[in-house]
Amino acid sequence: MAEDYDYDLFTIGAGSGGVRASRVAAAHGAKVAIAEEFRVGGTCVIRGCVPKKMLVYGAHFAEDLKDAQNFGWSTQNATFDWITLRDNVLKDVDRLEGAYTDTLENHDVTIFHERAEITGAHEITLAGGKVVTAKYILVATGARPQIPDVEGAEHAITSNDAFHLDKIPEKIIIAGGGYIANEFAGIFNEFGSKVCLVNRGDQLLRSYDEALRERLLLISMKKGIDFKFDTVFEYIRKTDDGRFKVKLSTCDEEVVDQVMFATGRKPNTEGLGLEKVGVELGEKGEIKVDRFSKTTVDHIYAVGDVTDRVQLTPVAIREGQAFADSVFGGHDPVAVDHSCIPSAVFSHPPIAAVGMTEGEAKNKLGSVKVYQSDFRPMKNVLAGRDERSLFKMICDGDSGKIVGIHMIAPDAAEMMQAAAIAVKAGLTKADFDATTAIHPTMAEELVLMR
Structure with missing residues (x-):
């Protein structure tokens, strides 16, 4: 399509939105390249909703095995091995990464397994030094866990790390009140951890209906999860035996095996060269876009979590599809309707x-x-x-x-x-x-x- 450029489309970030946009654009006849500095598949496939849902399934068996006894099943000798579940989940993540890669390659999308930065009008420089040009640039770099400014924060894990633990912690404190915090609180609780969920505010899951929030809190407390509201961390300090001393604002110091932060996600916009080429960012570092996912620079677009519109994988996919159809599909621009979007919290x-x-x-x-x-x-x-x-x-x-x-x-x-x-x-x-x-x-x- 674009004879004056190396590519018609260069996508930065091979997550759900970037992969969909690149594949569809290529299917429309565009010459497409995509750069990914980590693993093809992005947050959802590699370290987010897919492996997390597998952990949710695994956790549900804890209750199912107990319930099965009243249905006539003998389950007294059932045991759980975290390493088996962890390794099987990571193995399936590898499979999915291969499937996403195959999808791109089958559509003749060139994949660069390295970081990319926008270094000029229609110009992208790869980490290895290669410089390429593209008629359109799509930023789909997603978001990452937000780490609060707390003494000893470097000792805590995030949802990214939870899939790689060597063992289930006997006692864990999880910071946050959103869906990630509640989901992992349920997962660890079912696996036998003593879980305390700490929230700086006075309620869980603020965007959900009050009656549901209250019901989940009641059920979670009955399951043994401890909740501390209007509470913040004062410090986290590592002990000689590898555990952690934690001081919360409303409690005495206690020793735990693990601390996890699930306190929101921050758009990945640093080091992409966006400001240099005139792309406007918001207060949280998110890329500002119009209803067609176009930034303040006509040839640069953005989809998914990096725009901080709705941080959900299916939304990123729809935005990527709409972008590709609008720019390369040969018909009127398509805008995603962000109203009335269904959502779920995979709590227990x-x-x-x-x-x-x-x-x-x-x-x-x-x-x-x-x-x-x-x-x-x-x-x-x-x-x-x-x-x-x-x-x-x-x-x-x-x-x-x-x-x-x-x-x-x-x-x-x-x-x-x-x-x-x-x-x-x-x-x-x-x-x-x-x-x-x-x-x-x-x-x-x-x-x-x-």
Whole structure:
């Protein structure tokens, strides 16, 4: 396409968004190159949602094996080996990295396994010194864990390191109140760690509906997780035996085996040469883009977590697809709709949601109707597990249009994917009421709420 440049598109970052954009652009006929300084696949595949979900599956067996006894199964001699799970997860990460690499190579995308920096208009310099040019540049470098300014912070791990531990810590303090903190609190707790979750604020998962947050807190406490709110770290100091002395603002000093920070993520924009070529950054270092993912420089675009719009893998993929279709697809520009995005927290049990919370709906719409189902799943009844699920449906009070669905229940995320389609399509409570239930299932509560 671009005879005056080495490439039509040069992508910096081979994560989910960058890979999708590069593959689709190449399929449209563009000559594409991509640079990745670490491993092809990015955060999600290598050190994020994919390996984490495998740990979640592994952790669930702890409860499943206990519950199985009331279903007639003998599981008294069951044992858990962390190294086996860890190594199997890392092996599958290797497989996925190979699959992502194959996808790029099968579309004739040139892969540079090194860092890249924008050094001029349409110019990229690779770490090895090679200089190339491109008509368009896409930045898809993602984000990384934010480390708080605390004495001894270098002794703590982040979610990046959790997949490589040599053993499960007997006692761990996790800092944070978001989805990563709650997910790893559940994982380590099920693996037998004594877990304390420390949050500088007064609530968990602030973007989720209050009723779900309260239910997760109650269940997590019953499972043995300790919570400390309005609390900050004063210091972390390593002991002679390799453990850590931790002083929290609301507690006496204690000794733990591990400290983990899950306190947000910071866009990876340092050292890319963005400011030198006129790309505007936000207060958090995020790349500012328009609705078509274009930066303040016409030929430079950005997608995914580096823009800090919505830090979710499927969003990065949709942004990458829209960019490639818009620039190389030969039709009108495509913008991603960032409203009504479903999400999940793979806690124990998981939370899933789409649309507005009850509080948001009341503030925006005024008149709302709230329907809910608070029940004990059939499996929990027979297992003797006193753990209740909660579904909430938020509707416009005048039209009956569903503006939000929220649930905490086993397999909540699996149910939410289909429910999110209905909310996105603008269906009403009456549409759900007119749908016959599948019995017996948890999902039938979606069409039975009163």
